[in-house]
Amino acid sequence: MTYLEFKGVSKIFYDNQDNENYAVNAANLSVDKGELVVFVGPSGCGKSTLLRMIAGLEEIDEGEIVLDGKVINEVEVSKREIAMVFQDYALYPHMSVAENLSFGLENTKLKQAVINEKIEYSLDVLELGNLKGRLPKQLSGGQRQRVALGRALVKNPKVFLLDEPLSNLDARLRVQTRKLISDLHKRLDATMIYVTHDQIEAMTLGDKIVVMNQGVIQQVGTPEEIYQDPSNTFVANFIGTPSMNLLRCQLNSDATVQIDDAIIQIPETLATKAKDFLGKEVIVGIRPEDILLVEQENGLEPELIEYLGSENIIYFNTPQGELVVKSNVSNRLDREKSYRLQFNSEKLYLFISENGIRI
Known part of the structure; x- marks a missing residue:
């Protein structure tokens, strides 16, 4: 069942001569509940812009985004029930791991006992229990990324948005964290949108891959479909190591x-x-x-x-x-x-x- 839908979604920027430049051009896409969908493409192709429009961090110039049956174009960021994990972790340096996890819940109407339960659950799932008193500067890159994932996890969002979350990790940690994200997705049956320029991440993580170039969706399909049945030379050349x-x-x-x-x-x-x-x-x-x-x-x-x-x-x-x-x-x-x-x-x-x- 379609859970998140893009209907002709566009984002337009204007140059100094007021010429229109489409960062995203008439994107149409359906995401089922519980799917992990990867947006992949070269830098500047519009994948992060599309993600930010879901989150409400970029205005939608044309079209609609529908989440769980509701158009969210004008919905405030805080009310979209979406959690975002950034490339740079965005942790509060003066707060401990546990405090970073709880920060986003303090302004909710949840009882403290419920908040504590959510934090302990996230610490357990992400194997951070023995680190909950540490500050971010006392953590490795992989541990900081797990804290960032945990901060999204405690919110129990309708959609997880992950914007190139592994870019700052070394090769070994990328593999470990990739496995962690895959395990989290299966364990939580969560709906996730994952942005990357790395085709290996796209092929290994995605239930569905969305290949983008110059603001246009080039092809949507499973990893097998994208690799075995590319729709054009861009997809054929971009997916595969070495390229076709x-x-x-x-x-x-x-x-x-x-x-x-x-x-x-x-x-x-x-x-x-x-x-x-x-x-x-x-x-x-x-x-x-x-x-x-x-x-x-x-x-x-x-x-x-x-x-x-x-x-x-x-x-x-x-x-x-x-x-x-x-x-x-x-x-x-x-x-x-x-x-x-x-x-x-x-x-x-x-x-x-x-x-x-x-x-």
């Missing part, structure tokens, strides 16, 4: 394309969809893991090989553009050798050259 290879090729009349010296037959189902593009330039997409390397004399020589222990990332230059291959072998590949590329044609994607939309 996108090469400009001629789609021949016999439904083949040529990448370096390899002639690849387009699968029949895809060829049928692309029949109007025969003889024209298209963008061919293929994931780095869907290309196999075979050692061969006088083959293609790598420009660079990155050895990552469990895999090698190999970079080639071809007439159609740079080509990246991911080889899941644990030994370091030899840059001095040459290779023949074998493409899994069943994993090919075709996009319209002019606008990047998937065929």
Whole structure:
């Protein structure tokens, strides 16, 4: 059941010449109760602006946001029943962990016994009980982030809003805190909106992913749908490590394309969809893991090989553009050798050259 809905939501800024610039442009989205939805995209794409409009920190210039059946465009921030976790933690430095947790509840009509119960519950869930008397400066980055999560948790909000909460943590703590947020979501059956530019966070956390670029929602789907069925070249390029290879090729009349010296037959189902593009330039997409390397004399020589222990990332230059291959072998590949590329044609994607939309 739709719990949070965006109906044509836009945020407009004006430059010095009063020209309209859309930070968010006609966003339409439905979020079910209990979902963890991740907004992902590059810096400046509008994801944080959209989050701040839910919270009431940015005015909505066009459209409506509906929460639990009620339009909240004009509802005061304090009455939206929303809790927000920021990138910089926003803790009170002179207050202890327990005092930080209780601060947002002091002006409510809750009895002190209920407040104490909420605080103890949050301390227990976040494993902060032995730290409740410490000040923020006495905590690690991961502990401070847990306190920030706890301050949202005690409010029992309708929606949790998390704005790049892991950006200030090192790699190990990011993994730990990511797991904590996932566990909290399942344990509380909470509705969460999570903003990040990190596709790994998006893929591992989200029930649903919203990919944004230049203020426009590019695609909405599960992590599997976003990865396996990208709607355009932006989504295909943004999601995946390394990114999908996108090469400009001629789609021949016999439904083949040529990448370096390899002639690849387009699968029949895809060829049928692309029949109007025969003889024209298209963008061919293929994931780095869907290309196999075979050692061969006088083959293609790598420009660079990155050895990552469990895999090698190999970079080639071809007439159609740079080509990246991911080889899941644990030994370091030899840059001095040459290779023949074998493409899994069943994993090919075709996009319209002019606008990047998937065929």
